[in-house]
Amino acid sequence: TQLLEQSPQFLSIQEGENLTVYCNSSSVFSSLQWYRQEPGEGPVLLVTVVTGGEVKKLKRLTFQFGDARKDSSLHITAAQPGDTGLYLCAGVISNFGNEKLTFGTGTRLTIIP
Amino acid sequence: DAGITQSPRHKVTETGTPVTLRCHQTENHRYMYWYRQDPGHGLRLIHYSYGVKDTDKGEVSDGYSVSRSKTEDFLLTLESATSSQTSVYFCAGRGLNGNTIYFGEGSWLTVV
Numbered sequence: 001t002q003l004l005e006q007s008p009q010f011l012s013i014q015e016g017e018n019l020t021v022y023c024n025s026s027s028v029f030s031s032l033q034w035y036r037q038e039p040g041e042g043p044v045l046l047v048t049v050v051t052g053g054e055v056k057k058l059k060r061l062t063f064q065f066g067d068a069r070k071d072s073s074l075h076i077t078a079a080q081p082g083d084t085g086l087y088l089c090a091g092v093i094s095n096f097g098n099e100k101l102t103f104g105t106g107t108r109l110t111i112i113p
Numbered sequence: 114d115a116g117i118t119q120s121p122r123h124k125v126t127e128t129g130t131p132v133t134l135r136c137h138q139t140e141n142h143r144y145m146y147w148y149r150q151d152p153g154h155g156l157r158l159i160h161y162s163y164g165v166k167d168t169d170k171g172e173v174s175d176g177y178s179v180s181r182s183k184t185e186d187f188l189l190t191l192e193s194a195t196s197s198q199t200s201v202y203f204c205a206g207r208g209l210n211g212n213t214i215y216f217g218e219g220s221w222l223t224v225v
């Protein structure tokens with residue numbers, strides 16, 4: 001059972017365009033993280049959002065956590081070729097002091113120069 | 114540098130043979146994780162550890178076992194490798210009070 005669904009699964013756009021990637025679940029998470037993964041490497045954390053409705057910005061990337069803490073979005077403004085990669089969202093569930101991370105299916109983003 | 118090293122990085126093995134993947138960390142992470150990554154499935158948790166000799170199952174633990182005899186090392190064993198276990202395996206670690214998970218570079222396993 002995949003708790004987190006990401007859309008779109010693949011996205012290819014021209015340099016300079018804007019885009020939004022979505023991460024949706026029926027589960028409530030204590031926090032949600034976004035990662036970027038380059039080919040041949042492990043995922044690298046971009047941001048953690050904790051509070052429902054929270055918005056965080058990382059240069060041209062804007063991350064939002066849904067009010068009910070079940071979903072999140074990643075918006076990229078004026079995309080650049082360096083943004084190309086696999087973007088993964090991950091929901092954190094805390095259980096008796098232990099935390100588990102459940103990853104989404106991923107969005108493979110390609111920015112065309 | 115996440116301080117997490119996986120070995121081997123690439124391995125081809127035959128069906129039915131046991132395989133052990135090693136994860137070594139130098140950051141004193143308390144929590145350690147083994148994930149597998151497959152197209153269309155993202156990263157799925159196999160097993161995790163919340164301390165030395167304390168481990169628990171993830172969502173896809175069948176056919177896998179783990180051991181953590183010291184903080185630095187977390188081993189993943191495929192007891193009898195099958196073709197369905199062909200995948201990329203990632204080890205990850207997290208500190209006691211941190212929310213950042215650091216990943217290793219991955220181990221590519223092919224079972225023929």
